[in-house]
Structure formats: C-alpha cells, structure tokens
Amino acid sequence: MVTLYSSPAKPTQLDRVLKAVGDPTRRQILDLLAEQDLPVGRIAQKFKMSRPAVIKHLQILHSAKLVNVRPDGRERIQSLNAAPLQAADAWLARFESFWESSLSKLKHQIEHTP
Amino acid sequence: MKSIKKEILINAPASKVWEHITDPAKIATWFTPMDFAPKVGHHFTLNSKCGGGLSCVVQEVVPQRKLVYTFPIADFKIDTLVTFTLEQSGAATKLTLLHTGFDQLTAAQMAEVAPKYDGGWGTYLPQLQAQAAEPTLATAKA
Numbered sequence: 001m002v003t004l005y006s007s008p009a010k011p012t013q014l015d016r017v018l019k020a021v022g023d024p025t026r027r028q029i030l031d032l033l034a035e036q037d038l039p040v041g042r043i044a045q046k047f048k049m050s051r052p053a054v055i056k057h058l059q060i061l062h063s064a065k066l067v068n069v070r071p072d073g074r075e076r077i078q079s080l081n082a083a084p085l086q087a088a089d090a091w092l093a094r095f096e097s098f099w100e101s102s103l104s105k106l107k108h109q110i111e112h113t114p
Numbered sequence: 115m116k117s118i119k120k121e122i123l124i125n126a127p128a129s130k131v132w133e134h135i136t137d138p139a140k141i142a143t144w145f146t147p148m149d150f151a152p153k154v155g156h157h158f159t160l161n162s163k164c165g166g167g168l169s170c171v172v173q174e175v176v177p178q179r180k181l182v183y184t185f186p187i188a189d190f191k192i193d194t195l196v197t198f199t200l201e202q203s204g205a206a207t208k209l210t211l212l213h214t215g216f217d218q219l220t221a222a223q224m225a226e227v228a229p230k231y232d233g234g235w236g237t238y239l240p241q242l243q244a245q246a247a248e249p250t251l252a253t254a255k256a
Contacts, residue, residue, distance in 0.1 A: 031220050091224045092216060096118050099211055103122045105144035106209075110126045110134050 017084045020064035025049075026057050030066060033080035040076055118213040128178040128202035131209055135181055135198050152181065160185070178202075185213070192218050 020026055025047065032038065032046060044054040058078060061067040068079050124131055134140045136152040148160045152175045159167040174182035179200055184193040194215030201208045216224075 027220060027223065034220075092118065095213060096120070099118060099120050099213065102145050103120055103209065103211060106131075106134055107122055107124045109140075109144045110124050110130055 016064040020060050037077050037079040120211040122209050124207050128200045128207045131207045132178040
C-alpha cells in the first residue's frame with residue numbers, strides 16, 4: 001500500500017478518479033450520464049457551457065475511466081462507467097455492517113443479561 | 115442501494131428490547147454512549163469514531179413499537195433517519211432497523227467521502243485498482 005504514495009510524479013488511477021469527482025461540474029456530468037448516454041453537444045446545452053469547456057471536463061473523466069466514448073455518425077456519445085464509483089457502495093456498506101454488528105450486539109446483550 | 119434495512123429476531127419481549135434502545139445505560143452496551151431520552155424533540159449527541167459528536171433529534175416515539183431519530187451525515191450537512199420498529203410475536207420480538215435519506219446524495223458524492231469512513235484507503239483501494247486494470251469487468255459488482 002505504501003508504495004502507492006512513493007511515486008508522486010505519476011498519478012495513479014485512484015488519483016485520477018479523485019481528481020475527477022473532486023469537481024462539482026464533473027459530478028453533475030456524471031449524474032447526468034447516469035440517466036442516459038449523451039453526445040457532447042447535449043451536455044454542453046444542459047450546463048450552458050462552451051463546447052471546449054465541456055470537452056475539457058470530459059477529458060478528465062475519460063482519464064479516470066469514469067466516462068466512455070463511442071462514435072455515432074459525427075457525434076461522440078458519452079456514457080457513464082460507474083465501476084470506479086463502487087467506492088460509493090463501499091461507503092454505504094460500511095453503515096450496513098455497522099448496523100449489523102450493533103444489532104447483533106444488542107441481541108446478545110438482551111438475551112444474555114438477566 | 116439508497117437505504118439500509120436490517121431485521122433481527124430477539125428472544126425477548128418488546129418491553130425489554132425497548133428498554134435497550136431507549137435507556138442510555140443500556141444503549142451504551144451495544145451501540146455508543148449517548149444522552150438519549152425517548153421524547154419527541156429531544157436533542158442528543160451520539161459519539162462516533164470518525165466524526166466526533168453527531169447531533170441527533172428524536173422524531174417519533176411509540177413505546178415498545180417505534181422509535182425514529184435523525185442521524186446527521188457531517189460531510190454533507192444532511193440528516194438521515196434511523197427508524198427502529200418492534201413487533202412482538204410470542205416470546206420473541208422482531209426488530210427492524212431502517213436507515214433512510216441517502217437518496218439526497220449522488221453516487222459521486224458518496225465516492226468522494228468514502229475514504230474518510232474507511233479510516234484510510236485499505237478496503238476499497240484494491241477494488242479500485244482491480245477495476246482500473248480490468249475494464250471488462252466494469253459492470254460486475256464487487
């Protein structure tokens with residue numbers, strides 16, 4: 001694990017994911033793509049942003065592998081790749097295991113004390 | 115998964131289970147020390163390992179049947195709801211715990227704070243790395 005921190009010159013995949021989700025506009029783009037795949041132009045419309053500005057955000061999302069691209073005629077369709085975001089599930093799963101262990105302690109406490 | 119639901123069958127009457135979820139001395143034995151009182155509107159502080167004291171408020175109290183209180187998620191300044199429901203049948207009581215309100219958060223937001231709750235990257239870092247390395251497994255659940 002430690003070795004991950006010893007090469008600051010080259011960003012790791014995790015660094016890219018964190019950089020990508022660290023920006024509110026990019027999080028909104030991810031939320032938008034969670035609903036449907038969209039071409040660049042439609043994303044730009046939704047955000048009232050210039051096309052180059054959207055492309056810049058998308059490039060960061062691509063490098064984090066959070067968004068995939070496929071060509072469709074002259075358009076480039078952007079789609080969400082949620083796998084790196086399974087960290088979110090991990091977060092909720094922590095609450096879940098917290099409650100699980102608390103409740104089993106509760107059961108034990110009640111059933112084994114007079 | 116936008117809410118958490120847990121059910122557990124306890125071999126005791128609902129009155130005894132109720133005591134354990136509402137009496138501060140008893141709560142401390144299975145949960146965490148907190149200045150709880152089963153009164154609607156009561157403010158209490160729950161000690162958490164990661165976020166210090168969490169300010170909660172009792173929302174609903176139906177003795178031996180239902181208890182609801184707020185549970186703040188400090189990182190996002192939002193409140194979630196924790197509901198305990200008790201149903202006695204015979205000598206046993208079914209306790210259902212429902213933790214709701216996570217739908218206020220997006221997946222990206224949750225991913226952003228996940229590491230803090232992990233006490234480090236330990237648990238899911240290997241997962242992220244594996245996913246990064248194996249894009250074909252992208253949709254597989256870990």
